[in-house]
Amino acid sequence: MRIGIDLGGTKTEAMLMAPDGSKVARLRVPTPSGNYQANLDMLVDLVTHMDKTAGCRCPVGIAMPGAVSATTGLVKNANSTWLIGQPLPLDLQKRLGHRVRFANDADCFALSEAHDGAGARHQTVFGVILGTGVGGGLVVNTRLVSGPNAITGEWGHTPLPWMTRDEYPGPLCYCGKHGCIETWCSGPALAADHTRITSTTLSPEQIVEQAGAGNTDALATLNRHTSRLARALAMVINILDPHIIVLGGGLSELxxxxxxxxxxxxxxxFSDTVETQVVKNTHGASSGIRGAAWLWPADAVAD
Structure with missing residues (x-):
């Protein structure tokens, strides 16, 4: 059995997963926001609880915001800012041994959907998170692809392709650049675009509801968002040519x-045909935690 953990900004969840991918046990606790040491204690407690449930020490996979720098071993690019610059892998290794693997939460989403979700039986799967932010992960033959910079799939921080005159230079992103895909295609970006054009503040859910009722402003907002998302995904297809793209996050429900x-x-x-499918995920909010567990092969044994 394997343990998967989804380390979030407000909640953290652990799951004990059977070899066939089914759930044996699950536990959710609040994340102690802003306190790195408390996060360490929480993770150790969750693993200890799942070990007791399993009756043995299990390999552990952790889906985390951001990534671990291959150069320094420190956390980078995390929206849970109290993790940035911290030696999370080393600190957990000291307390749990060499049985913990880490991956970005979007990578874990992609891995879960490639194993036994919407991307199963496809050779190349690009998993997309469309939520508070925009992230992605690439899986080839059910193996997560990770490069030397630990940023594979970070398409949300590339510029929106084929910007129109009205779109240029684009909103300011927290990364310091203008016009990142995240500033156009995320949930907050959808709402901000509606406000920018109509001077009316609505949530994405309210925009969809009003569009369904025939509101022309809401319909126009959704059309702009869809156009931008299609352009952004076309860039991914032009570069990677994946067999399937699986959407996750809150906006995937639209x-x-x-x-x-x-x-x-x-x-x-850039093709005479587009064979790549764009589909909704199978496992929903469970994809991150399941993908974390799948970071270990079937014959993994905890040290």
């Missing part, structure tokens, strides 16, 4: 996205 993206992609993909 059913209008899928036919609209399929209709827009051919305008931007």
């Amino acid at each position: 059913e209008h996205l899928y036919p609209a993206i399929a209709a827009d992609l051919p305008q931007h993909v």
Whole structure:
């Protein structure tokens, strides 16, 4: 059995997973925001609890915000800012041994969906998170792809392709650049775009509701968002040519996205046909924690 942990900014969840991918036990606790040492204690407590449930020491995978620098071993790029600059892998290794693996939460989402989710039986899977932020992960033959900079799939921090005159230079991103895909395609970006154009503040859910009722401003907002998302995904297809793209995060629940993206992609993909499917995820909010557990192979044994 394996332990998967989804380390979030407000909550952290652990799951004991059977070899066939089924859930044996699950536990969710509040994340002690702003306190690195308390985060360490929480993670150790969760692993200890799951070990007792399993009756043995299990390998542990952790889905985390940001990534671990291959150069320094320190956490970087995390929106849970109290983790940045901390030696999380080393500190947990001291307390749990060499049985802990880490990956970005979007990578874990992609890995879960590639193993036995919407991307199963596809050779290359690009997993997309569309939520508070925009992230991604790449899986080839059910193996997570990780490069020397530990940023594979960070398409959210590339510029929106084929910007129109009205879009340039784009909103300011927290990374310091203008026009990142995250500032156009995330949930907050969808709401901000509606406010910018209409001077009306609505949540993404309210925008969708009003669009369904025929509100022309809301419909126009969704059309702009879909166009931008299609352009951004076309860039991914032009570079990686994945067999399937799986959408996750809160915005993946918007059913209008899928036919609209399929209709827009051919305008931007450098091919006479677009065979890449863009589909909704299978495991929903469980994908991150399941993908964390899948970081270990089937024959993994904890030290």
